[in-house]
Amino acid sequence: MQTGQLKPTLNAWHLWGLAVGLVISGEYFGWSYGWNSAGTLGFLITALVVAVMYTTFIFSFTELTTAIPHAGGPFAYASRAFGPTGGFIAGFATLIEFLFAPPAIAMAIGAYLQVQFPAVHPKAMAIGAYLVFMTLNILGVRTAATFELIVTVLAILELLVFMGVVAPGFSMANFVAHGWAGQDTFTAATAAGMFAAIPFAIWFFLAIEGVAMAAEEAKDPKRTIPIAYIAGILTLVVLAVGVMVFAGGVGDWRKFANINDPLPQAMKVVVGENSTWLHMLVWIGLFGLVASFHGIILGYSRQIFALSRAAYLPSYFAAIHPRFGTPHRAVLAGGVVGVAAIFSDELFSFGGQTLTANIVTMSVFGAIVMYIMSMASLFALRRKEPNLDRPFPAIGYPVFPAIALGLAVVCLAAMVYYNFMLSLVFAGLMALAYVVFMRGGQVRREAAAAVSPAGG
Template identity: 35%
Template sequence: MKDSETSQLQKGAAGWFLLATLGVSYVISGSFAGWNFGFAVTSWFGMIIAVALMGLMYFCLVLCLAEMSAALPSAAGGYRISRKVMGDTGGFATALAVLLEYSIAPAAIVIFIGQYLEALLGINGPVVYAVFYLLFIGVHLLGAGEALRFMLVVTAFAVLAIAITLITLGPHFSLANLVIADSPEPAPQNLLAFDAVSVWTAFPFAMWLFLAVEGVPLAAEEAKDPAVDLPRGIIAAMLFLLISAFLIVVFVPGAATSEEVGDYGAPLVDAMKHVLGEDSVLADFVNLVGLAGLIASFFSIIFGYSRLVFAMSREGYLPRFMSAISSRKVPHWALIIPGVIGFICSLTGKGELMINIAVIGATLSYALQSISYILLKRNHADLHRPYSAPGGQKTAYVTLALSLLALTSCFAYDVGAALIALGLMGLGVGYYVVLGRRA
């Protein structure tokens, strides 16, 4: 077939609202598990500061990506800009960091899905992982429009679960639950207690409330009007996530105590059981519907990695056959091959390890994309920009500084995950040096 027939995605499959839903669905699993472990390393107010700083990092990143993706929309997302301003090697480094995040994160999420199913139905393990990979890659193979509409429904259920949780916990909120219990100081002072090192250590957990929202531009070639829809979609998603993140971090520990929340496996469900009792039907309902949050992120990140691999293959960073398109305008090999790799990773059963590896890839990519934005503003001032980020280069510098701080906190928290991430990045660089530039 001609290249135009084999490497062109389905146009017009998503407007700004579907793109915003995609951004929320990338992230929403982080509301159901992971963020609460931050309370094991810092106080409530320390966690609030960590969430605020990581929220600022993501908001600034989103503004920069909105400008870049509207100016140069591509399934390559932000790394297309990196390639333009830093050359093939800089573009590959950025793409590889994003790929590390997006290929490993589904493995972590499917492990968490298995844990939820074990609590609900008593089933877990490799068979569960395989079924979910096969099922949701299969849905994606039906076409982008079908996949995005399915994602909209699943995400709506996940948002419903969060809303029910917050409404239920609201009447049980107490400032006393946020206070450090074993401190001799008066409660009003304890409420605002924190130290800088603990806030820094909590960064990876705060990131789980926003991780992967930057994937919205990966759907650029399937947007109806990229110049308009991409900025609207990704900014709307980020605003929703900021609001939900602060509501969760305030009301969940405010009803169940910050100390207990740090030990919860499913913080929303466990907090409801804390205030309503272990036999609460409503808590069981949220437990069941909460599974939709994990499914939404699992499903949407599969969408994200497939578009990234498709773009990397089309531009010669990966074998060319991986940018082949099916009759339904879907990059089938870009869906299947990373899915097989992710399934193999899921067999470790170590969800937290997988997430930590993904977070390291994410922070590296944020730093590189913020540098790309700065270079684009300096060296390509004449480029037409349908949307301009408020603050310009200053916004990118905020992203750069906070992403580097977050990266160092990842290394401090889990050296093993850091070494694995560096090893995987090294393998990718080795491939690029030996074969990638000849692809």
């Protein structure tokens, strides 16, 4: 076993596939829980505001990813801007985001497969998904990224097919009916519901920043990463709006608002239960879930690897497989956490939400904290290191980064207010991690050279 640097093998197409693939499961499930509180019209507005946050964030985030190409991503940027404590906050928030997203996706994979195999328990299928895709990630990053690109393209095509097939059954009257949080007019309850729906709007775009964690494995990252990010966010915004509008207009959208497979159920209204189109959506639709599941496993493993290499976690997890060149122990460690989450019904089933909805929200808590730390790092590094080589400066600086930061703070405040118990669980996990972090201070000082990101 060895530790050290990862090998650059990924081109711009691989990175675009990773950017979209990390996220695209958000178009297949998870977002429809937002209809429960906001309705179709309220949630559409919430999703568009969140899309603005993500667009401005990505146009700013590329400055950091190209200036400091490092497998730790936000951890590396915050460490450089604010020191070890800043690195801890960004790094462990990112880790929570990437550890809790895969179990939610795995359970959606199980729900999709149960449409075809009703006798098989969806949790058993979810565990099977972990075993298959952890293995693929261990076998090699180029193999994993090529597979990611292929399934991402298939997933995009399937979403376009979904929109085309249900289009004849679409009615704007269906979409707007009871569209303001179950009412036909905007009320104070609608506004509250729109804030409560923020985590599920974020789910549309969650984890696109994971491309930063493949920065050490990218060829010419100062050129390829901006291409991947900008093309990726534009692709995802178009798909998110299209899927949401078409699914909401084919019937009574309230029937799709609390399930893990809204697209097959929406298509069923138009084509019937025995249609070839429906079976195709279930099977090919799995590609969207697989693309994100597979890509986020790659992301969490690189985050665990980077934190371990910098002595924020035990160095045991920084091992690189001597044959495949991948952080195999980090892949397996994240899988253990994910499988435990799948069976954590008593811990995460509260507040009137399903287990999946609460795991999604936990992942979003990590993401939002990381977005705030990343934008704060961008501003801090502009002051602290004005001469740092910035191959792709933030577009619209300082306005775009400020918009992204401001909207992220609003999102975090709303999430704490509407998910107070989950926020306490998130804070508890961060506090526990901080204890481990403080005990490893001397080891980190001795590993200072390893913490210094490449390119800086």
